[in-house]
Amino acid sequence: xxxxxxxxxxxxxxxxxxxxxxxxxxxxxxxxxxxxxxxxxxxxxxxxxxxxxxxxxxxxxxxxxxxxxxxxxxxxxxxxxxxxxxxxxxxxxxxxxxxxxxxxxxxxxxxxxxxxxxxxxxxxxxxxxxxxxxxxxxxxxxxxxxxxxxxxxxxxxxxxxxxxxxxxxxxxxxxxxxxxxxxxxxxxxxxxxxxxxxxxxxxxxxxxxxxxxxxxxxxxxxxxxxxxxxx
Amino acid sequence: xxxxxxxxxxxxxxxxxxxxxxxxxxxxxxxxxxxxxxxxxxxxxxxxxxxxxxxxxxxxxxxxxxxxxxxxxxxxxxxxxxxxxxxxxxxxxxxxxxxxxxxxxxxxxxxxxxxxxxxxxxxxxxxxxxxxxxxxxxxxxxxxxxxxxxxxxxxxxxxxxxxxxxxxxxxxxxxxxxxxxxxxxxxxxxxxxxxxxxxxxxxxxxxxxxxxxxxxxxxxxxxxxxxxxxxxxxxxxxxxxxxxxxxxxxxxxxxxxxxxxxxxxxxxxxxxxxxxxxxxxx
Numbered sequence: 141x142x143x144x145x146x147x148x149x150x151x152x153x154x155x156x157x158x159x160x161x162x163x164x165x166x167x168x169x170x171x172x173x174x175x176x177x178x179x180x181x182x183x184x185x186x187x188x189x190x191x192x193x194x195x196x197x198x199x200x201x202x203x204x205x206x207x208x209x210x211x212x213x214x215x216x217x218x219x220x221x222x223x224x225x226x227x228x229x230x231x232x233x234x235x236x237x238x239x240x241x242x243x244x245x246x247x248x249x250x251x252x253x254x255x256x257x258x259x260x261x262x263x264x265x266x267x268x269x270x271x272x273x274x275x276x277x278x279x280x281x282x283x284x285x286x287x288x289x290x291x292x293x294x295x296x297x298x299x300x301x302x303x304x305x306x307x308x309x310x311x312x313x314x315x316x317x318x319x320x321x322x323x324x325x326x327x328x329x330x331x332x333x334x335x336x337x338x339x340x341x342x343x344x345x346x347x348x349x350x351x352x353x354x355x356x357x358x359x360x361x362x363x364x365x366x367x368x369x370x371x
Numbered sequence: 372x373x374x375x376x377x378x379x380x381x382x383x384x385x386x387x388x389x390x391x392x393x394x395x396x397x398x399x400x401x402x403x404x405x406x407x408x409x410x411x412x413x414x415x416x417x418x419x420x421x422x423x424x425x426x427x428x429x430x431x432x433x434x435x436x437x438x439x440x441x442x443x444x445x446x447x448x449x450x451x452x453x454x455x456x457x458x459x460x461x462x463x464x465x466x467x468x469x470x471x472x473x474x475x476x477x478x479x480x481x482x483x484x485x486x487x488x489x490x491x492x493x494x495x496x497x498x499x500x501x502x503x504x505x506x507x508x509x510x511x512x513x514x515x516x517x518x519x520x521x522x523x524x525x526x527x528x529x530x531x532x533x534x535x536x537x538x539x540x541x542x543x544x545x546x547x548x549x550x551x552x553x554x555x556x557x558x559x560x561x562x563x564x565x566x567x568x569x570x571x572x573x574x575x576x577x578x579x580x581x582x583x584x585x586x587x588x589x590x591x592x593x594x595x596x597x598x599x600x601x602x603x604x605x606x607x608x609x610x611x612x613x614x615x616x617x618x619x620x621x622x623x624x625x626x627x628x629x630x631x632x633x634x635x636x637x638x639x640x641x642x643x644x645x646x647x648x649x650x651x652x653x
Contacts, residue, residue: 261634263638265610265638265639265640265641266610267610267611267614267641268614269613269614269617269618269641269643270643271637271638271641271642271643271644271645272643272644272645273631273634273637273638273645274644274645274646274647275631275647276646276650277650277651277652278650281652282652294652297652300631302634302635303635304635304638308639309638309639323643323644325623331643
């Protein structure tokens with residue numbers, strides 16, 4: 141399931157929901173657009189569409205190569221509209237392609253999370269306790285698109301990979317950094333709703349308390365058949 | 372008090388204040404319905420106290436109408452309530468803390484003011500690795516335990532427990548022991564100690580001078596790498612104990628890892644919020 145909701149702060153400022161998420165049977169992908177980039181919602185949606193057209197896009201072994209290919213194709217396609225390389229970087233990459241990439245893959249025996257940028261991994265342990273792992277890198281988090289910019293310091297950064305044994309963690313999900321109010325406990329009972337993995341209920345709970353969320357919220361999880369076994 | 376008399380008399384006469392054939396004189400009767408106070412309001416009105424001063428013959432006789440019966444009941448209620456209003460000439464009406472008998476002769480104990488405090492339990496790994504980050508950890512802990520009560524469980528080769536202190540008196544430099552420091556960490560034994568502390572303090576009242584202290588919120592803060600290599604307690608028992616604690620209402624947990632590598636270990640135990648002290652993208 142993918143749940144995405146515009147943050148109330150963005151609503152009041154007249155900004156679109158810059159997050160986006162897609163899913164297949166083996167993968168959930170969350171893209172969290174940078175608030176500072178003018179058209180990051182365009183970048184997230186464009187990237188997701190093209191990424192899904194890649195062969196075996198939901199195979200974790202090929203994930204990093206696929207991401208790289210899509211970025212190169214997008215930049216290659218758009219370069220002809222700009223006169224210099226600097227313009228491409230400044231006006232296309234920096235305004236469109238700055239977004240966090242978090243993907244969760246489900247294999248027979250484990251969940252594998254790959255992330256580039258800041259966000260959350262949500263896990264449920266054997267006893268049914270939810271944990272929110274926060275990955276935060278300050279005001280200027282690294283974005284994959286910086287690899288295509290000449291003056292950035294993030295050229296050598298790689299995807300982070302985390303593996304979760306499905307016997308120990310029956311449910312694993314991912315989220316954008318906008319879920320912070322949930323982690324802080326501002327939404328009473330949200331842990332129970334998330335651990336049941338019911339898309340409609342999670343979505344309703346977030347939208348009912350929309351004013352808590354200043355940033356856009358996106359959660360990606362596999363439907364809760366595993367989690368429900370425990371409940 | 373004419374309105375009461377009219378209220379009672381009027382109902383006898385018939386509906387809507389119209390005069391009936393039984394009236395002694397065939398005078399046109401004034402319509403008081405607009406002036407009447409609803410009975411619900413009447414009950415709350417001060418004027419009700421004046422009702423008992425009326426000599427209403429209807430009270431002795433069988434009430435004729437529903438309204439009359441209700442007014443009679445109200446008068447009875449006011450009378451009985453009036454008994455509970457202290458009119459004891461010996462002393463003040465209701466001195467503070469006095470035991471006040473009510474109409475049912477029930478006795479209420481004087482109410483002691485309650486003070487609610489949050490207890491922060493810090494469960495910190497005392498190893499070489501954490502000692503390297505001592506300054507950073509002290510700063511983080513200082514911010515986290517600004518108010519309430521603090522209790523520190525320090526674990527390395529063995530578990531050391533402090534005592535409950537006020538946050539203002541808490542000295543962050545006591546977080547880590549400099550002696551007996553190594554690479555061993557008995558996290559699971561520390562979790563058992565944690566369970567004991569929670570049981571001892573959660574929702575328990577402590578009597579102070581004229582006050583009662585109660586801890587309704589507990590925040591557990593783990594610090595370290597969330598590893599265990601020398602506990603007597605098994606991981607399963609420790610995790611079950613932690614689950615028992617964490618599932619209780621108003622108990623929250625957080626783990627501050629030295630690096631993101633420890634996140635998975637902290638999630639295995641079941642800490643709710645897991646963060647790293649470092650913001651560097653490694």
